[in-house]
Amino acid sequence: MKKKSLACLIAGAAVAIMAAGAASAFPDRAITYVIPFNPGGESDISARFQQPHMQELTGQDVVVQYQPGAGGAQAWSVLNDQPGDGHYIMGTNLPHIVMQPMLQDPGYETDDLTNVYMFHFTPDALIVGADSEFQSVQDVIDAAKADPGALTGGGSGTNSANHIANQLFANETGAQITYIPYTGTGATIPALLGGEVDMLWGYSTIAATQGDAVRMLAIAQEERHPLFPDVPTFKELGIDMVGGAYRGIAVPKSTPEDVRQQLSDLIGEINANPDFIKQMEEAGFAMLDVPYEEMDAFMAERKETYRAIAEQLESAN
Amino acid sequence: MNVDVGFVLGEAFSLVNLVLAISGVVLGTVIGALPGLSATMAIAILVPFTFTMDPASALIMLGAIYTGAIYGGALSAILVNTPGTPSAIATTFDGYPMAKRGDGDLAVTLAVLASVTGGLIGAIILLTLAPVLARPALAFHSTEYFWLAMLGLTLIASLSTGNLLKGLIGGCFGLTLSMIGVAVIGGDMRFTFGSQTLLGGIDIVAALIGLYCIPVLIDMVARPGQHLRPPESNRGFRLAEALRACLRNGFNLVRSSIIGTLVGILPGAGGSIASLVAYSEARRSSRHPERFGKGEPGGVLATESANNATVGGGFIPTLVLGIPGTPPDAVILGALLVQGIRVGPELFTQHGGIVYVFMVGLVIATVLMLPTGLFIGRYAYRFIVDTPKAMLVPLVAFMTVLGSFAIHANPNDVLVMVVMGVMGWLLSLGGYSVSPIVLGLILGQIAEQGFMRAYMIGTARGDFLGQLIVNRPISWAIVALIAVTLFVPVIRQYLVGRRTVPGGAE
Secondary structure: OHHHHHHHHHHHHHHHHHHHHHOOOOOOOOEEEEEOOOOOOHHHHHHHHHHHHHHHHHOOOEEEEEOOOHHHHHHHOOHHHOOOOOOEEEEEEEOHHHHHHHHOOOOOOHHHOEEEEEEEEEEEEEEEEOOOOOOOHHHHHHHHHHOOOOOEEEEEOOOOHHHHHHHHHHHHHOOOOEEEEEOOHHHHHHHHHOOOOOEEEEEHHHHHHHHHHEEEEEEOOOOOOOOOOOOOEOOOOOOOOOOEEEEEEEEOOOOOHHHHHHHHHHHHHHHHOHHHHHHHHHOOOEEEEEOHHHHHHHHHHHHHHHHHHHHHHHHHO | OOOOHHHHHHHHOOHHHHHHHHHHHHHHHHHHHOOOOOHHHHHHHHHHHHOOOOHHHHHHHHHHHHHHHHHHHHHHHHHHOOOOOHHHOOHHHHHHHHHHHHHHHHHHHHHHHHHHHHHHHHHHHHHHHHHHHHHHHOOOOHHHHHHHHHHHHHHHHHHOOOOHHHHHHHHHHHHHHHOOEEOOOOOOEEOOOOOOOOOOOOOHHHHHHHHHHHHHHHHHHHOOOOOOOOOOOOOOOOHHHHHHHHHHOHHHHHHHHHHHHHHHHOOOOOHHHHHHHHHHHHHHOOOOHHHOOOOOHHHHHHHHHHHHHHHHHHHHHHHHHOOOOOHHHHHHHHHHHHOOOOOOOOHHHHOHHHHHHHHHHHHHHHHHHHHHHHHHHHHHHHHHHHOOHHHHHHHHHHHHHHHHHHOOOOHHHHHHHHHHHHHHHHHHHOOOOOHHHHHHHHHHHHHHHHHHHHHHHHHHHOOHHHHHHHOOHHHHHHHHHHHHHHHHHHHHHHHHHHHHOOOOOO
16 A cells, blocks of 8 residues: 555656646757758758857757658658657748649648748749859840740759749740759759759849859849849849748647747747848848748738749649 | 968878877777768768868868778778778679688778778878879760670679679679669669669668678578688787888789779779779780689788778869769768868869868878778678677678668668568579679669660760760770770680690690
8 A cells, every 4th residue: 555655646746747848938958949851951041040040049959850752741741740849940932832732642731830030031933053154134035936846944853943944934035945854953053053954043142152154144133132133033023923932940730829929929039130140141141031920911811922922833744 | 383382281280180190090990890870971960060160170080081981991891891991892792711721910000991991092192192182083974884884794704704794693683682672774663563662773882781681691600600700810910011011012002002093083983983994904815814812812912902092083073163072072062162162173272281281181091091901901800700609690690681771761771671681691502793783783874874874975966886885085094994904814824725735625
């Protein structure tokens, strides 16, 4: 009898301790930051820029882990299986998390992912090699109209931001360029530099890292990027293209509201840090601030935009 | 080249950098020897530590880990027939047979010597010829990658000379496996049967661990007696014997190292392809090709020098063009970017000091791999030989589970590993070798994407055949190599047949 009650007491204490542990405040231990892509890509680099600031603000270690596969779907489909106490966060990418459930069966729905912040985007950019014959977007349009489908434009992945950019461009200007998908942005650069494709649908980050080896013909932003004052925006040229790949951070659905708000504030604070902004912009990223409270409206608007394009891509595929 | 040589040498030989180099090599060797833990993973975990370091020191440490890991993969390949990293796949062909017949210590020493040689040649080419070689690498387009993958697949045929049909079936099975998951081109889901597990396809490392290790484990349990025949006497490192083998295979060593460096320059082609091509060449040009696959030292020398040469080779496009040559290079690029160093055309002009200190540091780290590699290899060898099976089997089994989980912290990979392992064992009962399947799995993606892109570009330009072969001089060279690999043994056999039948039985 005595042994039993002692055992019960210990068990009860253990449960109480564990429950107390689970209810402890965030952040109180290392944070796991999962990137659903291979290391070295844009998601990785922006996470690396955030890492020291995050560690400083939370006082905890931030461990970056990689879980690539199926264009990100492998990680996103298991996000909600993870513990939701704020110590597990995952990078998310638009248009991927909208397009994938729309066009395929990736194992998750867009609404399954709880985004707490969208903190930057890489604007779409039309990039050619430095020795290319194309000096402006108009040259490209003229060449494409002269021989529809003969020009090749490389990009990262199928149904990705680059693929959408190519389709949007065709819609707006009537210029048909054949889209050639590669695995990841890194693989597109040698293709452009080596002359395998005539141009790239990429991001401003490529122009930032490649410098003089490439020429960026236009960028899909509202205003010119501070790092590239000589590059016109598509808008200036009369083409309504503003956007690119957006990146944010999501948490498992089980994460409580106040922790979500805490994370949103944390990332917002990092996003306002002038050193961080400088690092990001010098690498070619464009800043963006969509905190938790504005997330629903933002996602709804994005879904609408992508829905129209998705139909076009599906029929083109 | 306006670099102060004195400064570079002083920095590279500084105590901090030497300590980083040697600890990097040791750490890398241990990580590479454990299947499932890869150089990429080790580098990714250690990147945050490099933020506070001087850029050149950070590069030296990461580069040392990388080169140590590529050598370390050979240890488990030789001792347990399981490549520690994909670049050590071809080392199992001759390394494990050597170990089984009691020459494991010789094989390990050969692996060290070859790795150091290959690493040195790769690093020296990096140091001297980097800008010259980087640009021509851009001439390799999807078409060339397709033909390279075809070259790799012809190895399946030539490897399985005893049983060509089964080898080809295995290779085709591997190709089918590589199709599982989301297609890069077109985005459609293939062969996932609605399962979440197969969404990302079959992970190569998980399949590798399963296919190579599980049959060995089952064999260890099923068969009585020692796992590896112990050496007749305590012969130390057998260094003299190994050095003699190196001298005999001198041309093989140098050729394989150069092949490794050149393949490493091609973005996306890593140590596994390099060692396969080097092995194929070594076998084709050997006077005794029939010895390959049964424990021929030249085989180990060829594969290990080629895969370590890809370290230096991979840095060429990474540093010169900002295009990662291999996956660890991509992580290192990211680490440099965070430090504010823009890799690419400006690196040599703006940060020349850092680059040259790193390259010299890489040479130093490679040389330091000789003593550390010998000691770690010896320790690993003695451990595997002396541990009784009753302890070895559970330990290795545990490591396979741990290793396959560690790849992506994803339990699905463990499931894949076990399933592939059981499949591999059943297939081996039927006389099918495991290597063709793994080769098919690795090369399938490269072959498919290369072909599809060549098709799409060729169609867009209205000239598919031109894109595929007619307009591509580099592809001619690769196709010629394929033809030689396939037909020279046949011709040789025919000629030998004629010679040994006097009077000619036509």
